[in-house]
Amino acid sequence: xxxxxxxxxxxxxxxxxxxxxxxxxxxxxxxxxxxxxxxxxxxxxxxxxxxxxxxxxxxxxxxxxxxxxxxxxxxxxxxxxxxxxxxxxxxxxxxxxxxxxxxxxxxxxxxxxxxxxxxxxxxxxxxxxxxxxxxxxxxxxxxxxxxxxxxxxxxxxxxxxxxxxxxxxxxxxxxxxxxxxxxxxxxxxxxxxxxxxxxxxxxxxxxxxxxxxxxxxxxxxxxxxxxxxxxxxxxxxxxxxxxxxxxxxxxxxxxxxxxxxxxxxxxxxxxxxxxxxxxxxxxxxxxxxxxxxxxxxxxxxxxxxxxxxxxxxxxxxxxxxxxxxxxxxxxxxxxxxxxxxxxxxxx
Ligand code: SAH
Numbered sequence: 202x203x204x205x206x207x208x209x210x211x212x213x214x215x216x217x218x219x220x221x222x223x224x225x226x227x228x229x230x231x232x233x234x235x236x237x238x239x240x241x242x243x244x245x246x247x248x249x250x251x252x253x254x255x256x257x258x259x260x261x262x263x264x265x266x267x268x269x270x271x272x273x274x275x276x277x278x279x280x281x282x283x284x285x286x287x288x289x290x291x292x293x294x295x296x297x298x299x300x301x302x303x304x305x306x307x308x309x310x311x312x313x314x315x316x317x318x319x320x321x322x323x324x325x326x327x328x329x330x331x332x333x334x335x336x337x338x339x340x341x342x343x344x345x346x347x348x349x350x351x352x353x354x355x356x357x358x359x360x361x362x363x364x365x366x367x368x369x370x371x372x373x374x375x376x377x378x379x380x381x382x383x384x385x386x387x388x389x390x391x392x393x394x395x396x397x398x399x400x401x402x403x404x405x406x407x408x409x410x411x412x413x414x415x416x417x418x419x420x421x422x423x424x425x426x427x428x429x430x431x432x433x434x435x436x437x438x439x440x441x442x443x444x445x446x447x448x449x450x451x452x453x454x455x456x457x458x459x460x461x462x463x464x465x466x467x468x469x470x471x472x473x474x475x476x477x478x479x480x481x482x483x484x485x486x487x488x489x490x491x492x493x494x495x496x497x498x499x500x501x502x503x504x505x506x507x508x509x510x511x512x513x514x515x516x517x518x519x520x521x522x523x524x525x526x527x528x529x530x531x532x533x534x535x536x537x538x539x540x541x542x543x544x545x546x547x548x
Pocket of ligand 1: 314
């Protein structure tokens with residue numbers, strides 16, 4: 202157990218075990234909520250801060266930061282206590298600020314267009330690490346204009362497959378929505394999955410108030426299996442059935458992500474086939490022109506073509522939009538920034 206992973210009662214127990222007076226536990230807890238490490242807890246005696254070093258901190262520090270000159274998007278590379286690096290992004294919108302967080306270092310899902318999975322999954326992230334990303338961003342970019350917080354929305358769409366790190370992600374969601382913690386409304390949180398069907402059914406019971414996004418990326422098993430190996434285990438029909446169950450159970454529409462890949466899933470026939478599959482479902486399609494990853498050899502599409510594909514869907518009465526491009530000048534798709542910096546560091 203690390204300090205950042207502890208609940209308030211666990212902090213009380215851990216501090217009592219170190220022989221610390223109980224009023225200090227509340228102070229420690231306040232600091233940890235802000236993601237502050239013991240050595241920087243300035244209202245504690247030095248001897249106590251030293252004692253606390255017996256337990257690992259379990260948080261992150263900002264290793265690199267890149268700010269987009271275009272739209273103010275900030276891309277962070279966080280360093281963890283075991284020296285692993287992982288990405289997070291702060292995006293500014295008119296309605297608030299969204300943070301995109303990673304759930305694993307790397308990923309095991311093997312999607313053919315994604316940079317995060319190129320070297321597999323190094324390890325799962327713990328709830329305390331994910332909470333620490335938020336705290337570090339809040340400290341780095343303090344709220345402006347009299348607002349009480351910078352981060353209003355969270356998307357778990359960084360590197361990793363959230364449902365492949367199920368327990369840690371559910372614990373993180375409980376803590377981040379708790380009034381004792383960051384208190385971010387579940388309605389302002391989206392979790393994106395490649396479609397691990399049995400976990401989707403569990404997730405709708407454990408986290409019914411968050412928005413579920415499913416990476417669909419294809420209208421047929423043939424195309425989906427060619428770009429997403431997970432489709433061989435959970436084919437598209439089962440994924441769509443779980444999405445429908447989710448919409449029925451929660452009353453919330455499911456968002457399908459669809460990365461448009463040139464000459465793969467972007468034709469008029471693909472749009473019609475997709476519309477046919479989604480007809481009648483409470484859902485929305487989020488179209489993303491592929492951000493080509495050089496190691497992957499797949500083609501992107503122009504934004505114009507993405508709008509055309511969107512119109513083909515809309516004409517079939519499928520709700521769809523093309524995702525806004527954020528921070529295009531500071532590095533692209535999932536896992537690309539970490540990869541580039543690791544390559545630089547390793548010469
Ligand atoms: N593992 C989760 C979260 C991944 S990232 C999932 O699969 O949903 C969020 C989205 O970005 C996913 O839809 C993913 O498929 C997509 N993505 C990954 N690499 C991309 C790329 N190079 N271009 C466009 N979208 C990409």
